[in-house]
Amino acid sequence: MSSKKLVSVADYQYAASKRLPRIAFDYLEPGAEDQVTCQRNRDVFRSFEFQPRVLRNVAQVDLSTGVLGARLGLPLVVGPTGFAGLFWPDADKHLAASAANATIPFVLSTASTSSIEDVASDCNHSGTRWFQLYLLKDRDATADMVARADAAGYEALVLTVDTPCAGKREASMRHGSRLPLRLDAEKVIDFMKHPAWTLQMLRYGQPRLANFPHSRRAPFVMEAHLKRDIGWDDVRWLRSVWKKPIILKGIQSVDDARLAADQGMDGIVVSNHGGRQLDGAPSPIQVLEHAVQDVGNHLAVMADSGFRRGADVVKALALGAKCIWLGRATLYGVAVSGRPGVDHVLSVIEDEMRRTMTLLGLRSVDEIDGSVIRRVSASS
């Protein structure tokens, strides 16, 4: 499909599935186990309908908003995604540059394939950068990463709390998506069917975990580094060493949202990791409203998982989210054509948000509230 014909995130998803070999798309796309949560993340948006208002002079629609002291051009964040270099060389840098261009934050993953320092120095623009932290088994290594993010000017720390181990993603297991790549006949044939990607990989080499010294034994396998015995004492430790805002990503219950507020967190992302961790976990949209009611006055409540359309974003803002993080949507863009692909995916979602708000009679993000949507009952 020519990029001129790509008009939705679903088009980009399809184009990415064509360009990437199986090992890469099987890492990008599937959720855990039976993918029930993954599917529900999309289906849940259908259980809301809009309540438009008319004759409201919508000649100007302002999509800007504010979160954690940053002014955003759109109520979006490009969320953290590890191993993005598997989709396009220097993918993290393209995602960061594109986010800066749209005046929205970019979150660099602990498992990024460009380093904390490289992404910071590549950004000779005024983009907002946040760093996503996985707690590592080695406390000194964790502290070192936090110090590096601080020194490199990252403005907030995002602690991902839903990953004491990786979810069971069966397509990856079945088709050997693990790095370093081990070649077998099946992979060689698949690579030959995807020459553009394969030539890029041959030219730039296999991506590696860039934030870990290459001398360490496992430069490719994130799970080997993850700390399992994580608790709220780790959060308190982090609060004591990081003076800028901290966001907990992967909150899935109101009780944990309350604990996050009690611990002085600045924000939470209600998220099920795009359905990649616990299959059967609730969709963030089901938890969001209650979390906002409970802790929305104490910290910034954000959400991700399943957002593919501007209308999805408007629905979540109506339920009280401050802004929405994108995962796969921007990865599809980078996988299809690098930076221009991400730019275009963001502009597609922006355009859909603008149209949705215009058709709803809304002139600014501040005007989006609970009155613009209602739940559709199963019988209607």
Ligand SMILES: Cc1cc2nc3c(=O)[nH]c(=O)nc-3n(C[C@H](O)[C@H](O)[C@H](O)COP(=O)(O)O)c2cc1C
């Ligand atoms: C390929 C891929 C890699 C990811 N890597 C990370 C990561 O390193 N750290 C993290 O906190 N979340 C990671 N996530 C989860 C995303 O940040 C986000 O929570 C999720 O993708 C949102 O769901 P969506 O893809 O349906 O938008 C990853 C997601 C994908 C698809």
